[in-house]
Amino acid sequence: MKKAYFNWSSGKDSAFALYEILQQKEYRIEKLITNVNEDYQRVSMHGLHENLLEAQAKSVNIPLEKIYFPADVTMDLYNQKMKDKTTELKSLGLNHAVFGDIFLEDLKKYRDSKLKEVGITGVYPLWKQDTKTILKEFLKLGFKTITVCVNAKKLGKEFVGRVIDEDFINELPDSVDVCGENGEFHTFCFDGPIFKNPIEFExxxxxxxxxxLNKDDSQNCHEGTSEKVKNYDTSFWYCDLTLKEA
Structure with a gap:
């Protein structure tokens, strides 16, 4: 089996992509890698507490490594820290990096170009699949996920802090992808076939x-691509989740 690491966002697409790659038995996932905001100790973009992320990794039973970034990270700093980490992972014999991306061509091109610099190959088990089909299969398999962040320009407060089910899907505006693949929402996956036990939270x-943001800045967004600030969505609804102590 080929040794690989998995770029774990804590959300549903990551969970389903991990499930798919484990079924294929072509790759052995050695590590989960997650970007964390060091100023707030939360998963980047998702706003999820670190202890919930750690609980996921423990339940999945795959070692977790975090890459810490300041809240005001520039693309130059982001790229350098990612290159340092991928170089380290490559030195450990991890020649493949797995992602849960579905159809963002620019993002895939960005990832692959950066990985190529250090000799790592990107793997995308969900690439180009229909998002409605993905979500339907995700729910059918018994995965459970809750929205933790929604783009306020696309969705209202009523869509954050909700478990995704048929009602949630039916209430989404036609302009919103059902998997939130355009950054409309981000989720926390707390149960499913890859977990030994569900993650209990409040x-x-x-x-x-x-x-x-400053006019001429660039921002690392959607887990690792750059956009000019004029296109960057600057308002988000977050739902705070806390780990329920045993």
Whole structure:
């Protein structure tokens, strides 16, 4: 089997992609790699507490490594830290990197170009699959996931902090991808066939956060691609989840 690491976002697409890659038995996943905001100790973009991320990794039974970034990370710093980490992973014999991306061509091109610099090959088990089919199969398999962040320009407060089910899907506007593949929403996957046990958590407050960025800056967004600030969505609804102590 080929040794690989998995780029774990904590959300549903990652969970389903991990499930798919484990079924194929072509790759042996040695590590989960997750980007974390060091200022807030939360998963980047998702806003998820580190201890919930750690609980996922423990339940999946795959070692977790975190890459810490400041809240105001520049693309130059992002790229350098990612290159340092991928170079380290390559030195361990991990020649493949697995992602849960589905159809964002620019993002895949960006990832592959950066991986090529260090001699790693990207693997995309969900690539170009129909997102409605993916989500239907995801739910059929018994996965459970809750929205933790939604783009306030695309969805209202009522869509954050909700477990994704048929009602959620039916209520989505036609302009929103059912898997949130265009960044409309991000999720926390807390149960399913890859987990030894479900992650117990409590739902906290919902908060609207807006971000002010300098005109000429670039921002690392959607887990590792660059966009000019004029195209960067600056307002998000977050739902705070806390790990339920045993």
């Amino acid at each position: 739902i906290g407050e919902k908060v609207l956060k807006s971000y002010t």
